Amino acid sequence: xxxxxxxxxxxxxxxxxxxxxxxxxxxxxxxxxxxxxxxxxxxxxxxxxxxxxxxxxxxxxxxxxxxxxxxxxxxxxxxxxxxxxxxxxxxxxxxxxxxxxxxxxxxxxxxxxxxxxxxxxxxxxxxxxxxxxxxxxxxxxxxxxxxxxxxxxxxxxxxxxx
Numbered sequence: 671x672x673x674x675x676x677x678x679x680x681x682x683x684x685x686x687x688x689x690x691x692x693x694x695x696x697x698x699x700x701x702x703x704x705x706x707x708x709x710x711x712x713x714x715x716x717x718x719x720x721x722x723x724x725x726x727x728x729x730x731x732x733x734x735x736x737x738x739x740x741x742x743x744x745x746x747x748x749x750x751x752x753x754x755x756x757x758x759x760x761x762x763x764x765x766x767x768x769x770x771x772x773x774x775x776x777x778x779x780x781x782x783x784x785x786x787x788x789x790x791x792x793x794x795x796x797x798x799x800x801x802x803x804x805x806x807x808x809x810x811x812x813x814x815x816x817x818x819x820x821x822x823x824x825x826x827x828x829x830x831x832x
């Protein structure tokens with residue numbers, strides 16, 4: 671295979687870990703993904719199978735964390751759900767400026783709306799996997815970002831604390 675940048679080949683392929691800042695969360699590490707390196711120009715590209723499944727795994731891991739959400743997690747979850755900020759504001763009954771303040775860190779979401787956002791994300795899981803009575807535990811701890819490692823597995827992606 672030839673390099674997409676310089677056109678020379680062959681590129682070298684190996685399994686590596688990659689800090690996946692591209693998703694908007696600077697603490698996500700993809701473990702054991704294919705990375706192609708060009709020995710001629712130094713260009714590299716990482717190969718992510720099933721990006722939709724990866725983002726679902728990350729979103730569910732963030733929604734399930736016991737600590738309060740931080741601003742970039744609110745933005746990630748909103749985008750994961752497919753909402754523009756104005757649409758999200760309308761869907762949950764606040765104004766767009768409020769969503770902007772949540773995502774910039776100027777204002778914290780109320781615990782009720784944060785729990786609702788988490789439920790919206792987790793709604794894609796079977797009910798028996800995430801019982802409703804656990805919702806009260808979410809977001810009760812102090813706000814913090816935690817390192818997250820996401821590994822590619824045969825049946826999709828798996829998240830774990832780093």
